[in-house]
Amino acid sequence: MKPSAAYYDYSVAAPFAARILSIREAGAAMAVILDTTIFYPEGGGQGADRGTINGVPLLDVQEEGDEILHLVSAEDAARLSPGPAELLLDAPRRRDFTVHHTAQHLLSGTILRLTGKPTVSMRLGEDICTIDVDAPELTPDALIAVEEAAADVIEADVPVIIHLCPPENVRDFPLRKTPPTGEDVIRVVEIQGKDFSPCCGTHLTSTGPIGILKILEAEKYKGMTRIIFAAGRRALRDYRLLRQNGDRISRALKMPVSGIGSGVLALVDRANQLEKEVKELKEAAAHTRAEALLREAGVLAGKNEPGRVYVFLLPGVGMEETLRIGRAAQKLSPAILILGSEKEGKFAAFCSAKGTDLRPLLKGRLEAANGRGGGGPSLFQGAFDSREKLKAFLEAIPRNIDDL
Numbered sequence: 001m002k003p004s005a006a007y008y009d010y011s012v013a014a015p016f017a018a019r020i021l022s023i024r025e026a027g028a029a030m031a032v033i034l035d036t037t038i039f040y041p042e043g044g045g046q047g048a049d050r051g052t053i054n055g056v057p058l059l060d061v062q063e064e065g066d067e068i069l070h071l072v073s074a075e076d077a078a079r080l081s082p083g084p085a086e087l088l089l090d091a092p093r094r095r096d097f098t099v100h101h102t103a104q105h106l107l108s109g110t111i112l113r114l115t116g117k118p119t120v121s122m123r124l125g126e127d128i129c130t131i132d133v134d135a136p137e138l139t140p141d142a143l144i145a146v147e148e149a150a151a152d153v154i155e156a157d158v159p160v161i162i163h164l165c166p167p168e169n170v171r172d173f174p175l176r177k178t179p180p181t182g183e184d185v186i187r188v189v190e191i192q193g194k195d196f197s198p199c200c201g202t203h204l205t206s207t208g209p210i211g212i213l214k215i216l217e218a219e220k221y222k223g224m225t226r227i228i229f230a231a232g233r234r235a236l237r238d239y240r241l242l243r244q245n246g247d248r249i250s251r252a253l254k255m256p257v258s259g260i261g262s263g264v265l266a267l268v269d270r271a272n273q274l275e276k277e278v279k280e281l282k283e284a285a286a287h288t289r290a291e292a293l294l295r296e297a298g299v300l301a302g303k304n305e306p307g308r309v310y311v312f313l314l315p316g317v318g319m320e321e322t323l324r325i326g327r328a329a330q331k332l333s334p335a336i337l338i339l340g341s342e343k344e345g346k347f348a349a350f351c352s353a354k355g356t357d358l359r360p361l362l363k364g365r366l367e368a369a370n371g372r373g374g375g376g377p378s379l380f381q382g383a384f385d386s387r388e389k390l391k392a393f394l395e396a397i398p399r400n401i402d403d404l
């Protein structure tokens with residue numbers, strides 16, 4: 001903690017008087033140096049504060065050596081100069097981070113107390129807060145027990161105490177993690193009798209204002225368990241969103257919110273079954289359409305020699321359906337079959353005959369016609385920027401492989 005830092009004791013949205021000592025370049029931004037600051041610099045897993053200096057918005061706050069850099073844009077920096085400054089803190093942002101940092105201590109301490117598994121790392125983001133616990137898995141029942149135990153501490157409004165002690169005395173506390181080295185004073189945050197952790201972040205004075213601590217998700221991560229959590233107003237917003245969605249689903253399914261889980265699963269099963277049936281119908285329709293095309297072209301009347309080339313232009317048919325018809329036709333004839341989707345200005349060529357490679361037969365013609373595409377030996381696709389160019393390309397295709 002630096003003597004010039006007032007951020008631990010100031011967290012309200014009221015003007016604070018300070019002085020600008022200097023302004024200098026810091027990469028693409030400009031760094032404002034103050035004689036004292038209410039803005040917490042990023043550190044210890046907690047994001048930096050935001051706010052304004054004489055009305056100029058802060059982009060970031062970083063600690064560099066013995067200085068705290070208040071970063072602003074180069075354009076905005078021109079509005080600032082050394083001298084008196086009015087600092088205004090983004091109090092809701094600070095409150096959010098303070099609630100979540102205190103909640104993180106409570107969560108990590110509770111997990112350690114109930115499961116014996118320590119927290120290896122943590123991150124408090126603007127949208128997502130996480131801790132990584134040194135455990136390959138934490139069961140749902142264990143996580144529920146952690147939430148309930150944390151709720152007990154929140155409801156009891158247990159004091160949060162800040163201890164400032166010299167390094168030689170820090171071992172007097174049952175610390176949850178190793179303290180930093182090279183510090184003259186170590187800041188130990190205690191949730192009275194529940195958790196002791198060296199920490200430079202901002203914290204509440206008691207657990208009650210956390211309001212609620214909710215584990216949103218637990219997933220495996222690098223041999224550990226990553227827990228995503230929310231507290232305070234974030235948890236309230238998350239619940240509000242879930243309830244709004246739950247109510248919408250409840251109305252759509254015409255069942256109470258308590259039953260929408262099983263209702264949605266049943267709906268998904270039904271949708272999957274319908275999708276399977278639709279796919280089968282599409283495949284059957286494609287097979288029928290392929291048989292009709294080949295029959296009309298005389299392919300099924302004994303003219304399905306491998307060396308023959310058959311070209312079909314399908315009006316009003318999309319490329320997805322064109323491919324489906326082509327795959328069905330490919331199973332019925334070893335000839336080269338070229339099907340064009342007039343609707344999309346695209347074509348696909350198929351051939352099931354062994355030893356036939358469509359690429360050298362069509363690639364040069366496609367490039368000469370200013371088309372684009374590619375493929376493999378048995379399936380080659382191309383596209384043009386107009387239907388007219390597609391038609392001209394297909395009309396120019398020889399009907400015998402020897403002429404390609």
